[in-house]
Amino acid sequence: MLAGWRWLDRIGKVTPGTHAAAQFGSFGAHSSIGFPSATLMNTGSIHVGSGVIIGRQATLSVGYWPDYPGLPERGLVIGDRCVLGDRCSLLAHESIELGDDVWFGQDVFVCDASHGYQDPDLPVGNQFGSHVPVKIGAGTWVGHGAIILPGTTIGRNAVVAAGSVVRGEVGDHCVVGGAPAKLLRRLEPGVGWVGRRGDVRPVRRGHFGEEEFESA
Incomplete structure (x- = not known):
């Protein structure tokens, strides 16, 4: 059984030259997405740089459902040499961009849209909020279980502590933590x-x- 799982793990990865990789907007050399993935949706709008490692059970998606109309050409962009831990979720509707050498711990969640709530007669899940781009600068580390909310901009070589909830702007060379995240150093x-x-x-x-x- 273990030998069979190792075989599945090897052939199930998304790597350059596989059919799955060819469906992406671009998929760089020496990059891989671990097997099994959770959700890979509308991958034509997803661009993965070179030397990227994405762990198992990852969710990478653009839009609200498969073949969503009017998808952005570069809805989710992941720079070179990024490392995204297991079970990370990046849900883009307009734009999520990661610079080069961005590293995530496990269970990190990033989204550029939320839900509305102001119609009291409509289920909140059916009230789509505005789309506000998210950008994470090169060299930044995002700790285990952090949540990056719509409209967040994080600078270069910043640190987001594990379990933080980040919204707004984080400057270059800053350390933030907490829920909501505050400047620590x-x-x-x-x-x-x-x-x-x-x-x-x-x-x-x-x-x-x-x-x-x-x-x-």
Whole structure:
């Protein structure tokens, strides 16, 4: 049974050269989507960069249903070398864009639309809200179980703590966390990483912080 599952896992992945990959708007070299996926819908409007790894049970979709009319050409764009953990859900209706080297933990949810509620006689699920683009800058890390709401813009090399609910604008080199997410720390050039109470952590260089950069 295990051998059979390994075989299914190998042939079930979406990789360049497979029929499934050919249905995407573009699908870069050395990229893969793990098997099984949860939902891959209207993939012609989805663009996946090179060297992207997307985990199992992922949902990538554009529009409200298959062959939804008026689909955007680039509804969901994932940059190069992104890593999206298992069970991530990215639901685009107008535009969700991830820059290069964006990493997600597991169970991250991103959507560019919500539901209305103002008609008291219509089920909320049938009240479609406005579409507001979402953009996540290059090099950003989004922790396990975070939720990125419509209209959010996150800058470059930012950090979103696990379990956070993010709405609005997050600047470059900022650390945010909580529900709703609040600024926890930001990089001030020549000073270091400054917390909300004014404490400073030094800048460190290298993958594992081997070198310490002097704080001012």
